[in-house]
Amino acid sequence: MSTSRTLNNAKNNGVHNDPYPNSSHIPRSASEALSRPAPRSKPLTQAQRDFLASALRVNQAGELAATLIYTAQTPVVVASHPHLRPLMKHMYDQEAGHFSTFNSLIAKHRVRPTAMYPVWTIAASALGWGTAIMGREAAMACTEAVETEIGTHYNDQVKWLLGMAEQMEASGEQLGDDIKGLISTIRRIRDEELEHLDHAVENDAKKAVPHELLTSFIRAGCRGAIWVSERV
Amino acid sequence: MAAPSTILRRLRPISARGNLLARTYHSYDHPPPPGPFSTTESTILSASLPHIPSHGFTLTSLSLGAKDAGYIDASTNLFPQGPFALVHYHLLTQRLGLAQKKEVLEADEGIGAKVKKLTWERLMGNKEIVHRWQEALALMAQPSNVPTSLKELAAQSDEIWFLSGDISVDTSWYTKRASLSTIYAATELFMTTDKSPDYIDTREFLDRRFKDVQFVGGVVGSVSQWVGFTASAGLNVLRSKGVRV
Numbered sequence: 001m002s003t004s005r006t007l008n009n010a011k012n013n014g015v016h017n018d019p020y021p022n023s024s025h026i027p028r029s030a031s032e033a034l035s036r037p038a039p040r041s042k043p044l045t046q047a048q049r050d051f052l053a054s055a056l057r058v059n060q061a062g063e064l065a066a067t068l069i070y071t072a073q074t075p076v077v078v079a080s081h082p083h084l085r086p087l088m089k090h091m092y093d094q095e096a097g098h099f100s101t102f103n104s105l106i107a108k109h110r111v112r113p114t115a116m117y118p119v120w121t122i123a124a125s126a127l128g129w130g131t132a133i134m135g136r137e138a139a140m141a142c143t144e145a146v147e148t149e150i151g152t153h154y155n156d157q158v159k160w161l162l163g164m165a166e167q168m169e170a171s172g173e174q175l176g177d178d179i180k181g182l183i184s185t186i187r188r189i190r191d192e193e194l195e196h197l198d199h200a201v202e203n204d205a206k207k208a209v210p211h212e213l214l215t216s217f218i219r220a221g222c223r224g225a226i227w228v229s230e231r232v
Numbered sequence: 233m234a235a236p237s238t239i240l241r242r243l244r245p246i247s248a249r250g251n252l253l254a255r256t257y258h259s260y261d262h263p264p265p266p267g268p269f270s271t272t273e274s275t276i277l278s279a280s281l282p283h284i285p286s287h288g289f290t291l292t293s294l295s296l297g298a299k300d301a302g303y304i305d306a307s308t309n310l311f312p313q314g315p316f317a318l319v320h321y322h323l324l325t326q327r328l329g330l331a332q333k334k335e336v337l338e339a340d341e342g343i344g345a346k347v348k349k350l351t352w353e354r355l356m357g358n359k360e361i362v363h364r365w366q367e368a369l370a371l372m373a374q375p376s377n378v379p380t381s382l383k384e385l386a387a388q389s390d391e392i393w394f395l396s397g398d399i400s401v402d403t404s405w406y407t408k409r410a411s412l413s414t415i416y417a418a419t420e421l422f423m424t425t426d427k428s429p430d431y432i433d434t435r436e437f438l439d440r441r442f443k444d445v446q447f448v449g450g451v452v453g454s455v456s457q458w459v460g461f462t463a464s465a466g467l468n469v470l471r472s473k474g475v476r477v
Contacts, residue, residue, distance in 0.1 A: 041261070041262055041263075042262065042263070043259075043262050043263045043264060043265045043266070044257070044259055044262045044265070046256075046265070048257075049256040049257040049259070049265070050256055050257075052256075052257035053256040053257040056257070060401065075471065076476065076477065079471070079476065080476070103399075103401050104399070106401045107399035107400075107401050108258075108260075109257050109258045109259070110257075110258040110390070110394055111256070111257055111258075112405065113401045113402060113403075113405050115406065117402050117403045118403055129477075133476070133477070174261075176259065176260070176261020176262060177261060178259060178260055178261050179261070
């Protein structure tokens with residue numbers, strides 16, 4: 001549980017000042033996008049734009065995979081353990097919310113979605129279905145492994161963004177609503193992902209056989225997928 | 233140690249290498265990063281555009297433009313890529329000009345209709361210089377210029393889909409942009425030989441290309457929908473028989 005603890009230490013309660021709670025604020029039309037108030041500060045540097053683009057791309061890919069894992073797991077897990085139905089639905093609903101948040105952010109900021117989209121679709125469904133077939137404990141171990149990686153990943157992003165915000169404020173630049181909104185959105189989503197991690201552990205994720213092998217295999221896969229999605 | 237680090241360097245973020253797939257973060261709070269041309273270069277290039285119909289995409293147009301803008305002839309040395317700078321500037325200004333087509337963008341129409349209209353508007357942006365466009369195509373096809381040309385084509389398709397209000401963020405993001413680029417490139421080439429009044433033939437050619445793509449897209453969509461439905465129905469039949477899948 002050491003990972004979970006360090007992640008929780010970095011928790012911050014910036015949850016309630018999200019200016020775009022559902023991030024549904026996409027300019028409806030190009031003319032609306034163009035009529036947005038004139039920008040005041042300096043252009044973002046290439047490194048900053050690259051980071052933001054790859055962050056949004058990898059997050060969308062991750063949430064796509066998460067929704068598909070739960071979609072594939074739910075019928076199998078619920079068939080043998082009907083009492084898990086509300087939990088699975090709750091986790092799925094949150095993931096679907098995250099997915100649509102990042103979908104709209106990607107469209108709004110004109111970021112290229114990952115080219116591996118079809119690959120992640122198949123891989124995530126296979127992972128969800130495969131672990132569900134192995135039983136409730138394995139399915140929960142899958143959630144545990146995935147959410148541990150994702151929590152760390154979101155935490156790194158928040159750290160990077162806060163560093164960027166600090167730098168910009170130090171040089172007298174104003175931090176735009178977009179970046180502020182992104183930071184609080186990622187924080188909120190990270191906290192929800194870590195909540196899933198707790199649910200998984202409460203539901204005997206640690207009793208999966210072979211727990212170590214299964215979780216380290218899934219975590220390695222997650223890290224690989226993150227690495228690839230940040231790039232293509 | 234050397235080998236893995238070279239490989240890693242090659243696998244850096246695609247956007248960081250200025251690849252043609254680069255579509256990096258578009259900010260609404262910060263001004264866009266500077267474009268490829270400096271102010272002086274832009275002044276000379278925009279002064280050169282009126283000379284293209286009579287002098288073509290050549291160094292002559294470029295030096296006439298420099299003279300018009302109040303610079304000496306030798307200012308063309310600012311452009312190491314020579315007349316291709318004119319082509320690039322034309323592509324760039326036409327692309328950015330699409331956002332100003334208010335009557336198309338503000339019309340109460342579907343995304344598809346807007347994409348068609350914007351594509352047509354863009355083609356009409358070549359009207360004044362279409363008799364010289366084959367020179368430009370030749371310049372664009374030179375190996376050293378191909379990356380920039382393709383990047384501009386991709387950026388233009390992205391711009392048209394974005395301005396039309398498309399918000400798809402899955403694999404169709406790629407297929408939409410690829411098919412629009414193909415359609416545009418083919419129609420642009422067709423237009424250089426079109427002698428019909430008001431480019432009626434080009435218009436019909438463009439409409440046929442869009443219809444072809446819609447037909448193929450429809451077939452692919454129906455087939456994948458059928459496969460998905462059959463697979464999930466099969467799975468549900470197995471589940472109803474008590475098979476634990």
